[in-house]
Amino acid sequence: MKTADTMLDxxxxxxxxxxxxxxxxxxxxxxxxxxxxxxxxxxxxxGFLSGYRGSPLGAVDIQAHAAAALLxxxxxxxxxxxxxxxxxxxxxxxxxxxxxxxATHQGVFxxxxxxxxxxxxxxxxxxxxxxxxxTRHGGVLVVAGDDHxxxxxxVAHQSEPALIAAGVPVxxxxxxxxxLELGLYGWAASRHSxxxxxxKTVEEIIDCTASVETGLDVPIILPDxxxxxxxxxxxxxxxxxxxxxxxxxxxxxxxxxxxNRINRIVEPAPGARLGxxxxxxxxxxxxxxxxxxxxxxxxxxxxxxxxxVEPGIVRDFARGLEEIVxxxxxxxxxxxxxxxxxxxxxxxxxxxxxxDETGATLFRAESDLSAADVTLGLGRRAQRLLPxxxxxxxxxxxxxxxxxxxxLDFGAHRVPHFCAGCPxxxxxxxxxxxxxxxxxxxxxxxxxxxxxxxVYSHMGxxxxxxxxxxxxxTERHVFANIGDGTYHHSGLLAIRAAIAAGVNITYRVLFNxxxxxxxxxxxxxxxxxxxxxxxxxxxxxxxxxxxxDEPEKYQGVAxxxxxxxxxxxxxxDAIQRAIREIPGVTAIVYDQTCATEKxxxxxxxxxxxxxxxxxxxxxxxxxxxxxxLVSNCIAVVPVETPxxxxxxxxxxxxxxxxxxxxxxxxSFVTVHGGGLKRPEAxxxxxxxxxxxxxxxxxxxxxxxxxxxxxxxxxxxALLGMAAHLDGTPVSVVDVLGLAQKGGAVVSHxxxxxxxxxxxxxxxxxxxxxxxxxxxxxxxGERETLDCLGEQTRAVVNLHETIxxxxxxxxxxxxxxxxxxxSLARRVGEAHLDxxxxxxxxxxxxxxxxxxxxxxxxxxxx
Numbered sequence: 130m131k132t133a134d135t136m137l138d139x140x141x142x143x144x145x146x147x148x149x150x151x152x153x154x155x156x157x158x159x160x161x162x163x164x165x166x167x168x169x170x171x172x173x174x175x176g177f178l179s180g181y182r183g184s185p186l187g188a189v190d191i192q193a194h195a196a197a198a199l200l201x202x203x204x205x206x207x208x209x210x211x212x213x214x215x216x217x218x219x220x221x222x223x224x225x226x227x228x229x230x231x232a233t234h235q236g237v238f239x240x241x242x243x244x245x246x247x248x249x250x251x252x253x254x255x256x257x258x259x260x261x262x263x264t265r266h267g268g269v270l271v272v273a274g275d276d277h278x279x280x281x282x283x284v285a286h287q288s289e290p291a292l293i294a295a296g297v298p299v300x301x302x303x304x305x306x307x308x309l310e311l312g313l314y315g316w317a318a319s320r321h322s323x324x325x326x327x328x329k330t331v332e333e334i335i336d337c338t339a340s341v342e343t344g345l346d347v348p349i350i351l352p353d354x355x356x357x358x359x360x361x362x363x364x365x366x367x368x369x370x371x372x373x374x375x376x377x378x379x380x381x382x383x384x385x386x387x388x389n390r391i392n393r394i395v396e397p398a399p400g401a402r403l404g405x406x407x408x409x410x411x412x413x414x415x416x417x418x419x420x421x422x423x424x425x426x427x428x429x430x431x432x433x434x435x436x437x438v439e440p441g442i443v444r445d446f447a448r449g450l451e452e453i454v455x456x457x458x459x460x461x462x463x464x465x466x467x468x469x470x471x472x473x474x475x476x477x478x479x480x481x482x483x484x485d486e487t488g489a490t491l492f493r494a495e496s497d498l499s500a501a502d503v504t505l506g507l508g509r510r511a512q513r514l515l516p517x518x519x520x521x522x523x524x525x526x527x528x529x530x531x532x533x534x535x536x537l538d539f540g541a542h543r544v545p546h547f548c549a550g551c552p553x554x555x556x557x558x559x560x561x562x563x564x565x566x567x568x569x570x571x572x573x574x575x576x577x578x579x580x581x582x583x584v585y586s587h588m589g590x591x592x593x594x595x596x597x598x599x600x601x602x603t604e605r606h607v608f609a610n611i612g613d614g615t616y617h618h619s620g621l622l623a624i625r626a627a628i629a630a631g632v633n634i635t636y637r638v639l640f641n642x643x644x645x646x647x648x649x650x651x652x653x654x655x656x657x658x659x660x661x662x663x664x665x666x667x668x669x670x671x672x673x674x675x676x677x678d679e680p681e682k683y684q685g686v687a688x689x690x691x692x693x694x695x696x697x698x699x700x701x702d703a704i705q706r707a708i709r710e711i712p713g714v715t716a717i718v719y720d721q722t723c724a725t726e727k728x729x730x731x732x733x734x735x736x737x738x739x740x741x742x743x744x745x746x747x748x749x750x751x752x753x754x755x756x757x758l759v760s761n762c763i764a765v766v767p768v769e770t771p772x773x774x775x776x777x778x779x780x781x782x783x784x785x786x787x788x789x790x791x792x793x794x795x796s797f798v799t800v801h802g803g804g805l806k807r808p809e810a811x812x813x814x815x816x817x818x819x820x821x822x823x824x825x826x827x828x829x830x831x832x833x834x835x836x837x838x839x840x841x842x843x844x845x846a847l848l849g850m851a852a853h854l855d856g857t858p859v860s861v862v863d864v865l866g867l868a869q870k871g872g873a874v875v876s877h878x879x880x881x882x883x884x885x886x887x888x889x890x891x892x893x894x895x896x897x898x899x900x901x902x903x904x905x906x907x908x909g910e911r912e913t914l915d916c917l918g919e920q921t922r923a924v925v926n927l928h929e930t931i932x933x934x935x936x937x938x939x940x941x942x943x944x945x946x947x948x949x950x951s952l953a954r955r956v957g958e959a960h961l962d963x964x965x966x967x968x969x970x971x972x973x974x975x976x977x978x979x980x981x982x983x984x985x986x987x988x989x990x
Contacts, residue, residue, distance in 0.1 A: 141157065141158050141199050143162075144343075145342070145345065146344060147340055148341065149850060149859075150305055151192075151338045152308060152335035155308040155309055155341075156242070156272060157200070160176050161200070161205070162309065164204060166313065172236070174235055174237065174238060174266050175205065175234045175237050176205030176240075177205070177208070177219075177239040178193055178205065179208045179209065179210050180213065181211075181213045181243050181618070183244030183274065184244060184276060185244070185274045186244055190653075211654055212250075215254075216241060217241055217255055218254050220239045221254065221258035223237040223269075224239070228363055237267050238268045238320075241270070242274070243274065244274040244275075245275045245276060245282070245287065249291050252294065255325070259295050259325040260296065262323040262361035262373075263320060265360050268319035269319050270315045270325075271292065271297060272330060275287055275329060275330065277459055283569065283573070285495070287460060289436060289459075289462045290460065292327040293436050298322075298327060298436060299326075299327040299329055299435050301409035301434070302330065303409050303410060303411075303413055303431070304339065304341075304887075305334065305341050305860075306342070308330075314349065314389055314433070315328055318391075321359075321382070322379070323377075324379070329435070331409065332865075333890050333891065334409075336862060338845065339861075340853040350389050352381075354381050358373075359378045379437065383437070383439055383440075391434050392439055393430070394430050394446055395430075395431045396419075398425070401426060401427055401428040402450060403426070403451065403452055403510065404427065404454070405507065406455050407455070408433070408457060410458070413890055415456050416888050418508070420888060421893070422504060422520050423520060426515065427507075428450065432463060437466070438467065438470065443470045443471065447471055447474065449476075452481065452510065453481075454481055454482065454491075454506075456492060456503055456506070457492070458498050459494060461482055461494070463482075467480055499891070499915075501527060501915070505524060509524070530894050530895035534914035537951040537955055538909070541906060541909070543871070543907050543932055544933060546872075546936075547574060547761065547763075547871075549724060549783055550762060550783065550784030551786075552721035554761040554788060555701065555761075556637060557575040557610060559705070560702055563607070564608070565581060565610055566584045566591065566608070567582050567591075568586065568610045568611045568615055568620075569612070569615050570614065572610050572612060589618055591615065591623050591636075592609030593623045593627065595607050596630040605633055606709045608634070609623075609634055611636055611638055611639065613638060613640040613661075614652050624636055625668055628669045632713075632714070633714075634714055635709060636670075637716075637719055638719065640658055641721060641726075642726065658675060659689045662693045663689075666693075670714050672692075672716070673692070674694055674704050674716070675689065675695045675717075676696050676697070676700065677696075677719070680696065698721070699791065701717075705717070725784070725838070738785075741787075742783070742799070742800050742805070743789060743800075744798045744799075744800065745798070747768060750775040750776050750794070751796075752774045752939065753794075760789040763871060763931065763933060763936065764789075765935075766778075774940075779977070781971065787799075820990070822990055825899075827881040829878075829879075829899075830877075830893075830896050831848075831879075831897065832875060832876070832901070833903065835875075835904045836871060836907065836930060837871055837874045841981060844901065844985055845861040849861040860878070861876060861878050863876050864876070864891070871932075871933065873904075874907070877891040878892075891916075895916070895918035897916040898920060899921065899924070901981075902924065902952070903984055904926060905926060905943075905949065906932070906948060909948040914955055919956070919957065923956045923960060924962045924984060926964065927949065927966075928966060928967035929943050930967070949961075969983065970982075
């Protein structure tokens with residue numbers, strides 16, 4: 130194919146073609162597609178985007194800002210919300226536009242976004258807005274981001290129950306391409322029915338990068354209806370609203386869904402005895418199972434709308450079936466509706482899903498479902514109806530593959546930790562005799578460190594649990610951590626509640642000038658340390674202290690609240706010991722910029738990079754670990770020498786926080802001026818006799834396992850773009866969780882037919898052709914081991930990258946020999962290549978950040 134234009138605009142350019150998009154970028158393209166569709170129909174509409182970031186929808190605002198010029202040119206306004214429910218209320222306002230004089234457009238189509246807990250907290254606003262309705266040329270899409278396995282959430286969540294409670298129908302896209310199609314149907318359904326339309330997304334869809342066809346015609350059929358009968362009305366009595374929702378709008382929705390085949394029988398299988406009903410991400414897992422087990426004899430119904438399920442297609446689908454297996458994650462939303470629809474139908478098939486006919490678990494309701502879970506479950510049901518020896522052998526092989534991976538996992542895991550130089554390394558310390566309550570944000574990770582930090586709450590409830598505990602305990606005081614983003618979102622109300630209750634609590638407002646948890650965005654709105662101190666003082670906080678790593682920057686600052694003292698972070702312990710003795714609500718505002726954001730800004734030239742570095746003299750170091758204890762920093766690493774274990778500063782990881790030099794140790798050397806010496810090796814010309822690598826087969830599955838923040842996702846992005854430019858179908862799924870905080874990250878890359886077909890987005894159990902183990906520990910974790918089989922080639926970096934445990938245990942080391950042994954047992958010694966990639970890449974390039982790309986090149990050769 131002709132090499133594509135790779136500029137940002139190509140992702141959003143109108144017209145047909147193949148582009149590479151993430152799920153998040155597909156949402157941005159969807160907004161543009163709706164506006165262009167309206168323009169082509171002669172409609173003068175505008176668009177509106179608002180919500181609040183949170184995984185898996187943590188980058189919607191980043192992508193919207195990146196495409197700001199394109200959005201503005203199409204009349205689409207982006208207004209990030211201070212919190213989810215206020216954003217929902219703003220969305221409500223867009224539908225009011227044509228009902229008042231002065232409207233500049235015929236209607237405004239709107240998109241709200243937020244993670245599952247944000248849907249929950251917005252329930253009141255959502256129900257009010259949904260019952261009020263939409264306008265004929267408006268429409269609302271409610272994009273909910275669900276984290277079924279709580280990979281980066283404090284609670285596992287599923288949005289359907291909350292959306293259903295608000296009377297909001299739910300669409301469930303199964304792929305990036307599905308987002309572009311179902312989204313247009315969603316807005317059309319919202320306009321036609323007068324209802325808001327939910328749009329359920331999960332990590333595997335939103336964090337997927339795929340090469341997709343765009344500009345395809347999406348024919349929309351509008352059944353006959355009086356638009357005014359369902360549209361929003363001013364001053365409508367409350368019960369009249371409810372009557373229209375139930376009596377007019379929902380039937381109109383059902384007519385639209387049926388007319389446009391939102392739910393489709395994708396495999397009719399005449400004469401079938403077994404039927405499968407599924408939706409969303411689970412549809413791809415079902416298709417993977419059908420391909421692997423030869424289940425072409427089963428009838429398959431893919432639901433585009435999971436609630437309310439349109440009864441007509443269910444009855445048509447069920448005729449002649451002996452059994453229907455419902456495959457869905459979490460609660461039985463679809464399964465329960467199918468039972469209600471088919472109740473009393475002559476010859477109705479047996480329905481199984483969460484449990485089989487004996488009450489035994491078939492597809493668990495907790496966590497999420499893997500492709501292997503779905504394959505094993507469907508395989509058992511298929512064998513019950515139509516036994517087959519080859520299928521039985523395939524199921525046994527799959528079960529053995531998973532069991533082998535589990536047996537080799539010996540429990541060592543890369544747990545996320547504060548980044549090198551993170552402010553929370555210091556700000557979350559608790560004085561002896563006290564404890565702290567955790568909050569939402571990166572600082573939540575203090576709960577699994579030795580920091581006397583335990584109880585946590587939902588976002589905005591930080592510290593409020595103490596109001597209920599305080600009257601019934603002899604404990605006099607607690608600290609509560611609250612991030613600046615959470616404070617601005619809704620957390621100030623918790624502080625107000627504590628003041629009203631008269632409890633003794635010190636809020637530590639952690640001002641790090643970035644929403645680091647979701648990508649380093651700025652807080653949505655003006656927020657500064659002086660402003661926070663004035664707000665706290667106005668609320669009635671008894672004592673306010675500012676603690677910072679740069680007290681000099683407050684010289685001449687006159688707008689702090691009266692009586693506020695600014696101190697260096699070295700004084701934190703003394704300040705906390707004193708402030709906990711003061712009755713009532715007190716506060717410490719800890720001001721230090723996010724370390725990762727500092728690094729980004731220094732690279733961009735927007736923040737000064739101090740010409741200063743810390744080193745450890747190994748001959749003086751006694752290996753006591755005091756520097757790690759003081760700094761809690763993962764840039765302090767072990768070095769094995771003939772004289773025993775010593776310490777060093779990983780200059781590639783160091784973010785120049787310099788808290789490590791505060792330890793009581795003569796081995797530290799601080800160098801002022803100059804920079805790191807460039808290694809001699811980088812001046813050598815590369816060899817010109819490298820053999821040309823053999824190309825892999827057209828279908829190729831690859832797993833990249835490494836550490837968040839080291840460029841694992843970059844590997845997937847590079848290979849994904851390369852495949853796209855080559856015209857090869859590709860999908861890349863990044864399993865992140867809290868990975869950007871030094872935890873495990875695994876990327877699943879599928880090339881060729883496997884990527885182009887409707888099959889599982891993650892590499893199925895035992896199917897990987899290549900494991901690129903950028904970190905041996907993540908490569909040896911169970912989730913990675915499950916993907917490996919006898920055909921897998923594994924290329925693994927054997928460099929020991931220490932975990933956060935080392936900051937607390939000076940003797941801690943990784944079981945590198947056992948990790949290598951596990952991988953060798955899994956793929957075979959002949960298929961395992963290990964290399965000290967970090968040392969070589971650092972010697973070549975002067976920075977360990979080159980490690981993963983070096984390892985990729987090694988694997989390629």
